Amino acid sequence: MDSLSEICSSASNCRDCDLHFSRKRVVCGAGPSEARIMIIGEAPGSAEDEKGIPFVGRSGKLLDSVLKSVGMQRDQIYITNSVKCRPKLGMTPKRNEIKTCAGYLEMELSAVSPMLVVPMGNSALTSLGFILKRKFDRISEIVGKVIETDGFFIFPQFHPAAILRNPKRKEYFQEYFKMAKELLDDLGDLSRDEIISKYRVARP
Numbered sequence: 001m002d003s004l005s006e007i008c009s010s011a012s013n014c015r016d017c018d019l020h021f022s023r024k025r026v027v028c029g030a031g032p033s034e035a036r037i038m039i040i041g042e043a044p045g046s047a048e049d050e051k052g053i054p055f056v057g058r059s060g061k062l063l064d065s066v067l068k069s070v071g072m073q074r075d076q077i078y079i080t081n082s083v084k085c086r087p088k089l090g091m092t093p094k095r096n097e098i099k100t101c102a103g104y105l106e107m108e109l110s111a112v113s114p115m116l117v118v119p120m121g122n123s124a125l126t127s128l129g130f131i132l133k134r135k136f137d138r139i140s141e142i143v144g145k146v147i148e149t150d151g152f153f154i155f156p157q158f159h160p161a162a163i164l165r166n167p168k169r170k171e172y173f174q175e176y177f178k179m180a181k182e183l184l185d186d187l188g189d190l191s192r193d194e195i196i197s198k199y200r201v202a203r204p
């Protein structure tokens, strides 16, 4: 298994999809290798592209404030994106770009081995779908539902950029992270069957 630094070093030289044309810097995931929770966003924005760090722009600031409000500490979370290079301004990553980059996310999942994965938005769900060979419903259909996999539980959440576009949803965004925190705490205390029963977990 590759370490996170090896995965990042490999991504830093990657030209496997067209997104390498639009990036300034490859934005690797960030956070501790022993994190119990992994958050997956869509793609780096301009601030991330400049600094080479995920979630440092407006979406990152919103995410930080909501995590803090529910008692979650960012330095205990591994945060990454479905693609590691910034698409052209205003574009979302294409399906084939997400598929090409999913190999890096798969390696990150293997290196961190989180108990809980929070995909924020459809691109993150699409990437997980490629890795797990499953098709997920759109985020608006499954947001806030707990999904079981062989290795970890999935808790889909809106992307903070969607909340910035529609601030009325901020309350839900915060509420879902509150649920994610409770679920994470329970994952340390309850058995798998108790989690499945308490959270009415969707089975494949």
Ligand code: SF4
Pocket (backbone or CB within 6 Å): 011, 014, 015, 016, 017, 018, 019, 020, 026, 083, 084, 085, 097, 100, 101, 104
């Ligand atoms: S987005 Fe991923 S696959 Fe595409 S060039 Fe960047 S690191 Fe490589």
